[in-house]
Structures are given as structure tokens and as C-alpha cells.
Amino acid sequence: MNHPLPPETSDRPLAPGQRLAHSPRATLSADCVREIEALATKYPEKLAATLPALYLAQADLGFAGLEAMKEVARVLDIPEGHVFGVATFYTMFHQKPVGKFHMQVCTNLCCALRGGAKLFEKLCARLAVKPGEVSPDGMWSVEEVECLGSCGSGPCLQVNHEVYDEFLDTARLDAVISACRQGNVPVWGK
Amino acid sequence: MGQIRTKPDSQIYTFEGFGTDKFPNFMLRGAGNLRNWHIHNYEQRHEGYEGLRKALKMEPTAVTGEVKASGLRGRGGAGFPTGLKWTFMPKDSDERKHTRYVVCNADEGEPGTFKDRAIMEYNPHQLIEGMIIAGWAMQCKQGFIYVRGEFKWLVDKLDAAIQEARDAGYLGKNILGTGWDFDLLTYRGAGAYICGEETALLNSMEGRRGEPRVKPPFPATKGAYGQPTTVNNVETLASVPVILRIGGAAYAAIGTPNNTGTRIFGVSGHVKRPGLYELPLGTPMDFLVNDLAGGCSTGRKIKAIIPGGCSAPMLDAADFDCPMDFDAMKARGTMAGSGGVIVMDEDVCIVEAVLRLTRFYAHESCGQCTPCREGCNWLEMVLHRIEHGEGKPGDLELIASLTPRINLRTLCPLGDAACGPIDSALQKFRHEFEHHIEHKTCFVKGAKLTSAMGVH
Numbered sequence: 001m002n003h004p005l006p007p008e009t010s011d012r013p014l015a016p017g018q019r020l021a022h023s024p025r026a027t028l029s030a031d032c033v034r035e036i037e038a039l040a041t042k043y044p045e046k047l048a049a050t051l052p053a054l055y056l057a058q059a060d061l062g063f064a065g066l067e068a069m070k071e072v073a074r075v076l077d078i079p080e081g082h083v084f085g086v087a088t089f090y091t092m093f094h095q096k097p098v099g100k101f102h103m104q105v106c107t108n109l110c111c112a113l114r115g116g117a118k119l120f121e122k123l124c125a126r127l128a129v130k131p132g133e134v135s136p137d138g139m140w141s142v143e144e145v146e147c148l149g150s151c152g153s154g155p156c157l158q159v160n161h162e163v164y165d166e167f168l169d170t171a172r173l174d175a176v177i178s179a180c181r182q183g184n185v186p187v188w189g190k
Numbered sequence: 191m192g193q194i195r196t197k198p199d200s201q202i203y204t205f206e207g208f209g210t211d212k213f214p215n216f217m218l219r220g221a222g223n224l225r226n227w228h229i230h231n232y233e234q235r236h237e238g239y240e241g242l243r244k245a246l247k248m249e250p251t252a253v254t255g256e257v258k259a260s261g262l263r264g265r266g267g268a269g270f271p272t273g274l275k276w277t278f279m280p281k282d283s284d285e286r287k288h289t290r291y292v293v294c295n296a297d298e299g300e301p302g303t304f305k306d307r308a309i310m311e312y313n314p315h316q317l318i319e320g321m322i323i324a325g326w327a328m329q330c331k332q333g334f335i336y337v338r339g340e341f342k343w344l345v346d347k348l349d350a351a352i353q354e355a356r357d358a359g360y361l362g363k364n365i366l367g368t369g370w371d372f373d374l375l376t377y378r379g380a381g382a383y384i385c386g387e388e389t390a391l392l393n394s395m396e397g398r399r400g401e402p403r404v405k406p407p408f409p410a411t412k413g414a415y416g417q418p419t420t421v422n423n424v425e426t427l428a429s430v431p432v433i434l435r436i437g438g439a440a441y442a443a444i445g446t447p448n449n450t451g452t453r454i455f456g457v458s459g460h461v462k463r464p465g466l467y468e469l470p471l472g473t474p475m476d477f478l479v480n481d482l483a484g485g486c487s488t489g490r491k492i493k494a495i496i497p498g499g500c501s502a503p504m505l506d507a508a509d510f511d512c513p514m515d516f517d518a519m520k521a522r523g524t525m526a527g528s529g530g531v532i533v534m535d536e537d538v539c540i541v542e543a544v545l546r547l548t549r550f551y552a553h554e555s556c557g558q559c560t561p562c563r564e565g566c567n568w569l570e571m572v573l574h575r576i577e578h579g580e581g582k583p584g585d586l587e588l589i590a591s592l593t594p595r596i597n598l599r600t601l602c603p604l605g606d607a608a609c610g611p612i613d614s615a616l617q618k619f620r621h622e623f624e625h626h627i628e629h630k631t632c633f634v635k636g637a638k639l640t641s642a643m644g645v646h
Contacts, residue, residue: 042375043375043377043397044332044414044415045396045397045415047396047397047398048377048395048396048397048415049397050397050398051377051378051379051380051394051397052377052378054380055380082398085398086397086398086399089382089399089400089556090339090379090380090381090382091380091381091382092339092340092380092381093380107546107640107641108301108500108546108547108550109301109302109459109500109532109543109546109547109550109639110301110302110458110459110532112546112639112640113458113459113460113532113538114459115637117638117639117640117641118637118638118641120641121641144641145381146299146301146383146550146553146554147299147300147301147302147303147383147550148340149298149299149303149304149306149307149340149341150304151301151302151303151304151456151458151464151530151532152201152202152304152456152457152458152464152465152466153199153201153304153464154458158340161340162343163197163343166200166201167200
């Protein structure tokens, strides 16, 4: 049977760690370490702190890259491999940097029926950024996401894992972008 | 403390006649009012924590008996009787005292479903009360609420509501003088649809990858942290205080026999008034889609309806008379699922809609079972080439040979869910697929549903 997609390129590095982007900083801030240590005793088992700790490390270092994973493993005293497995499983842990404003548009069926996919294309054009990339000024990144639980009020846009913007249309999209530009939206990790 | 949502919400939660005896309002009290969530509102205006006071005066087994008598069935999708599920928890013996957990599944991520969000937004205390009652019935010491990662503001809100309940003496040590201790913790997921499956949810809550477990052992034997655990949906748990307050028999009188009570239906897609409508089970779909949601928003005819979240096989306009309950839906070859109704008008390309849903399943497959991991990707590729005018004769037979190899051959129902939309679309709208393959172009002239940019 013919493969309907072109074959994968072979320039993939070998070791998992080599694929990951490096953070400018190698260690977490003292505050973040303290918060993660507090998490270790919050749940019945220490391992359960992995997800919340990765959120904290991601906020501290900007993204959940190799350094963030190693630090979480070190502070919680759990295997690095476990943290790598968890961080790469979930889509909300970003292994490479995102923009100051990470725009996520739901393009699943319910939002798409109300124009979600069109708005996503419009957003990419407006910000001159492609999915998976960060704009040269470090301001924007866009992502097409699956259902945000906002089907009746779609299309839905979420900026930086914060509160949703619903019933999105072109005018509303412009309003959100200008609110970001004017600093009325908290930046990524804050 | 994070940010608590203050932005007004323009979604529809009510309709004429809602809140009367015919259409009782149990779950959406005060929905739309962003100040409704505080405990004083819940206690003063919505008979809050009355069910709990009643429950704590009863024996735990009597509470489970009341829930059994109500006939409440799980609102998460499978429709399993809740009271029966609770009885699966092991009894304490002299040699062994169990640590048990009650877990609330708030990982709402099924496209078309947005009901749990409204409960947590406007009535978090009803969920908390339901969890305390469930905790009492099963004699747990600890409960967890697993919320999907995208709902960060709801985690903050739930944390604030839990603190209010703790301050009022409904949580913590010696609740209302019974000598029984119970507390709640929230846990935030990180963006995986599969964590809505109960054992994947438990894995995720333990800080692992959200991969479903092999069953048995079922969670009631070996669940969270290896202890007996019961996982219930938000809407199920939020129904429990109502049952205790009005009594199981009165609750069972609502709806149809074997499908009792009310449930929240979310209507989305091409309707004039999308929103959440709480209706007694067994209400015909026609009433929900045409009368309440106002019918098609585009002025065209309705072509297809997905009646219970995107995993449910599609229905067409001929099924408008179908009563919305678990058994009647099953008899029509679909499922009531999570109560999310997606309406599509006749300008929607079914091939593209199914492609979009299949891409979702291919993306969200956890990768543990080969049939689902490989099968969903292959389905997506074949549908992709049909949609883009590169379909070959025999592709439909290829799809028809693929789905039975995924369906029921995986650890969890995600693989089955992926097959539902495709199989039903091939059955009901086969001519559209054939048109795509033969004429290399679309059957209808509707707007595109998938973006050209789309990269996951």
C-alpha cells in the first residue's frame, strides 16, 4: 500500500534530550524550588506532585524543556525519565519556547462549525506567525487546540492558559490582540 | 489564589417554563450569575447543604440505598447506575481497614460537551456537597476533583469554594459533629482528552502519564494510589444533593422509568440559541433542537445531529422524534453519551466533519494500544486523501475493514469512540464519500471546517 504522506526525514537526533530546546537558565528560582518542595507532601504520594511541579517549573523557566524536567526530578527526588515521560505526554507542557502571548484557538468540530478554523487562519495572518513558531519579536505564538469545553459559545480563544474569550469573531479577535499589545493581558508564566 | 472569572457570560442557560414542576431546575440554579458561587448564596437561595445534613443523619448504606432508589445513572457517558457503582467499594473487615477515595471526573474534553464547566462555574458548592455525601456513603476520608488543565480559573474557584466549605464546617475534622473527617483536594490535568477515562484519570492524578489501565482490577478494588476508589462525573455528583433533599423516589418520578431525573444537554453548532438546557431524560430531540435551541441558525435544513458528544454515532433529521435518554438512544444505534448535541446543517461536508473528528482522536490517542494508535492515524490519512480529492476506489472498503479492527480491541473506549462517527457517517451519508472519490470535489458548498495551517 502506498503511504499517503511523504516519508519522515532522517535528520532526527538520537537521544531524547538532544531534541529539546535549552533554557537560558539551568536552575529554578529559590521561590519555585520552595513551592515544589511544598507540593511533595500535599498529595498521598510524592510522585503525584509531578504535574503541578512541571507547571511551576514551566512558569519559572518559560517552558518545560530539558532543564525544567531535570530540576523537577532533582527537587522531588524522582527519576528523570519519569518526568520526561510525563512532560512529553501532556500537550500543556511546552518543550520549546512560546511567545509572551500564546494564543490557542479551538478548531474542533463545534467551534469549526461556527468559523473557528477560519479565525485561526486569520489570526496566523494577522500576527504573521505560523503554528509551532514564535514571532521574531518574541510576542506571539499560535496553536490549534482540541476542544476547550466551550462548544456552545465558540469559537473559543485562550491566551496563556488563562480565561477564555468566547463568541469570537474578527472584531473580537482584534480587540484581544490590542488588549495584549497594551499590556492588559498577563504575559506567559505570570 | 489565581484569577476568578469576572467576565459576563452570554451563554443561554434557561428557557420559558424552566424551574417549574414540568422542567425542574436542579443543576443550573443561578447559572449566568457570576456571584452565585459563594456559599451564602448556595445556602440561602438554593437549599444548600440540606441534603448533606439529611445524609449525615442516615447510615452510610442508607444513603447509597437512596441513590440506588433514585435510579441515577452516570452522566459522564456510559450511563452506569451510580448507586450500584458505589456498592462495589469493599467493606471494612476486622483485619483490614481500607483507605478509600472518591474522585470527581471534571476532565471535560469531549467536543460538544460543556455542562460540567457551568456547574463548577456557578454551583461549585453543589458538586462539593455531592462529593461529601458520596464520601459519607462510602466512608472515604479524602476526595479529589480532577479538573482539566485548561480550566485553570475553575481550579482556583473550586479551591476558594472548598475553603469556604471548610470554614463553614462542612469539610475537615468532625463534620457537623458526626466525628467523621473528610477533605477535598483539586488536581489539575495538563491537556489530555484520554484522562477523562477513569483509570487514565487515576494514573494522571498519581503524577503519571495518562494511560488507561488494564481492567480488572477495577478502581473499586485498586484505584487511586492503589486504594479502593470510585470515580464519578461532575454532573452525577452534583445530582446527589438533590436526590437526598427531595428523596430518591421523587427523583425517580422525573424522566422515564430506568432513565430518571434531569440532565443538562448542551446544544452547539448550527442552532439559533446554542447553550445548556436542563431537561428531564426522555424529552424528544425535536423539542430540544427546534423548540428550545431555535432550529437551524443558517436557514437551511438540518442534515446531521451528533446526539451525545462527538463519540456518539450520528443521527439524521429522520431521528428528530428520538427521546433523549440512554436506552432509546442505544436502540437507535447511537448513545446518549455526555449529552452534548452537535447540529450540522445541509451545507456541512460530512467527509470534512468526520475528518476533523478523526484527527482529534488520532491526536488524543494515548498510544498505548496499537489498534487505536495506528488505526486512528490511518483513518485520518485515508479520510484526508478522500477530502482532498485524492481518494481511490476501494477507500471506503478500506475504512470499513479498518474500523472493526479498532472497535472493541483496545483497553479503553477511545478507539471505539473514534469508529462511531465514521461508521455512522458511512452508513447514512455514503453518497458524499463516493462523490468525493468519483468527482474529486465536495458535494456541498459550505465553509471549510479545517484550516490549512493546522499543525498539532
